[in-house]
Amino acid sequence: MTMTCGEHLVRLLEAHGVDTVFGIPGVHTLEIYRGLHASPITHITPRHEQGVGFMADGYARRSGRPGVAIVISGPGITNIATPVASAYHDSIPMLVISSVVSTTKLGRETGTIHDLPDQAGFMSTVTASSETVLAPADLAPAVSRAFALLRGRRPRPVHIQIPTDVLAQPADPASPVVANPEPPLANPATVAEAAQVLSAAQRLFIVAGGGARDCGQLLTALADRTDALIGCTIGGKSVVAEDHPRCVGSAMTFEPLSRELLDADVVLAVGTEFSELDYWALPGGLRLTGTLIRIDIDPGQVGRKLTPALALVGDAYDTLSALLDQIDARPEGSARTVPPRAELTLDPSITPHLPLLDALDAALPRDRIFAGDSTQPAYAANHLFPVYESRSWLMPIGFAALGCALPMAIGAKVASPDKPVVALVGDAGLLFSVAELATAVDLGIALPVVVWNNHGYGEIRDAMDHAGIAHLGTDASVYDATVVAKGFGCHGVRATSPAELRDLVVTALGADVPTVIEVRADQFDTAT
Known part of the structure; x- marks a missing residue:
């Protein structure tokens, strides 16, 4: 029996390791649900598309895998836009799959049910990419590009929309599934220079942001070798266990912890955009006096707000691993201590x-x-x-x-x-x-x-x-x-x-x- 594009989409999701999707079925997405019915993928049915989006977000934040959401065109898209925008803001991987009106009516504004003047353009404001699949042969490459964006660079939501008539057309099952790219690596010469600065630091402070997720062991190893303290942004909270002897948690906006950051001779910032929400209690805002080194996978982010002396553009895990390879442990001595909550000026x-x-x-x-x-x-x-x-x-x-x-x-x-x-x-x-x-x-x-x-x-x-x-x-x-x-x-x-x-x-x-x-x-x- 011939497979439709909607059914083929489900097979492609399986091939990319998807085991759970969140969605609300509609008449315009029936062919996707035909495929889901015969799939091992678990389907969760929220009660509103905002719930669809936030569940996919929570799933992604916890699992580290892309959260997948399936919605109808028009109101399904406008309803899910808020959680998608939230995921974009926090760099959370989310794949939003939607229907769109048929190719014969796309962009014509004929009053077709669930139509938007430019649905892909609307979603492009809150996603890394919003792509329309206009033919069966375009489906597999679009899905592959989506997962490449979700896994190979700064993770942000990606949207794929498929016209209703294309969903029902016979699939092109021979379409390839492209391998996911490796994340970018920082310049080795800049890594070596940063390792020298970190090795010489006397009061190093490490700021772990959301881009440092899954780097906790590397950060604590680096802190042990350099006698550093680690502060977590709200987005990076839980990167390091908050009872670790070198972790100040997410309270670095309060005295006396704030002095450890402000008076540091070197600050290593990993995967953070320096949001004012992390430093709102600091009189006069965040004003670093030490040398700033930033690690970020996004070349457009690494120089925003605070310009670093050294910018390491690359995957946080790989960059921290490279730094550790070039930093020796210091002689045993008295380690810096973190003051208890009772001493904080709240x-x-x-x-x-x-x-x-x-x-x-x-x-x-x-x-x-x-x-x-x-x-x-x-x-x-x-x-x-x-x-x-x-x-x-x-x-x-x-x-x-x-x-x-x-x-x-x-x-x-x-x-x-x-x-x-x-x-x-x-x-x-x-x-x-x-x-x-x-x-x-x-x-x-x-x-x-x-x-x-x-x-x-x-x-x-x-x-x-x-x-x-x-x-x-x-x-x-x-x-x-x-x-x-x-x-x-x-x-x-x-x-x-x-x-x-x-x-x-x-x-x-x-x-x-x-x-x-x-x-x-x-x-x-x-x-x-």
Whole structure:
């Protein structure tokens, strides 16, 4: 029987190692689903395309493999655009596959259902590439190019759209699957020069960003050889275990840890764009006084914001390996120490949330995975909640879309079903993706969803107070998250103290469905 292009697409995904896709079927993608029905690929069905995108994102952040999303043209594309933009901002590999109107109507704006004036152009603003497959012979090369972009350079989302008539046409099964390219390597002469500078440094500070994922062992080995300290950006949080004796975690915006960075004679920055969100508490912003060395796979990124003395353009893992080959261990001596949290000068916006974070810390095992939304306790957690395993921190703070935590946590749980996952979300943010509770129930996963209920947009209320603006539009609460949870088939409970929260999270980790744990800001007794 002749295979259609939709069926062939599924076979190509299999050939590229895809084992899971997230999607919502539609009439325009039927031929893809014909192929999925006969495929070993697992299909997860979220309730909204924003959930599709954030689940694929969470899956990719946790697994390190591209998250694959399948949506229809038109509204499927516009709905998924927010999580795709978030993944683009954080350099997360995501493959978005969509239908588009038939080749006879493409670009004609004839009022065809689900039509956009320029769907590929729309997606090109939030992807590394947006490509249209106009003939069966073009499909396999397009998929190969997509995976080459996802795996061979700075990872960012890629979009492939296939007209409805092409999806139904006979496939060209002889089309080749092109091998993925090797990531770029830094210039050996520049590596050698950087190794000399690092070897001579007296107070080296290493900044590990999101581009340093999977480089934790190399970074700690380098720190041991050079007596360096390691700070992680929010995007790089979990690259190094936060109880490692050389790791200052993601609290380098606070004194006295900030002095270690600002007074360093050499700073090695690995895979970071120096976002102001990592240094917001520094008076006057980030002003380095030492020699800056940057490692980045993206030649366009390596010189932005802060110009380095040495720029190493290449894959972080390979570049760090090359540096280690040229740096000898120093004689045994007293290693630099990291001050405890109690000695940090914290911003007043942080301290009220420490009892909640301490309760979560006490409840969760060491191999925890944390998904955070845009809510005030998660902002504090970005800097002070400890995680210990690589790829265990899911917080797209840069794009900061509300409603991301719940679907990202589901995606991470799909990627690592045996790991404990928790989502921390505000009550207003929960409403952006609350329907994905049903998806989690479908999957039968144990997932504590901690809802910080400050009765609306608390962060915006505080900003209005600071700006002298009367509150308007900020009281948009979920009202009773426990009742909402039960309507979706979840457990719904309320914690009124840190001790109660700790116990409820422990119970939720062993449940048969997700547990929504509401914490009402005006009823949470931190004194008990």
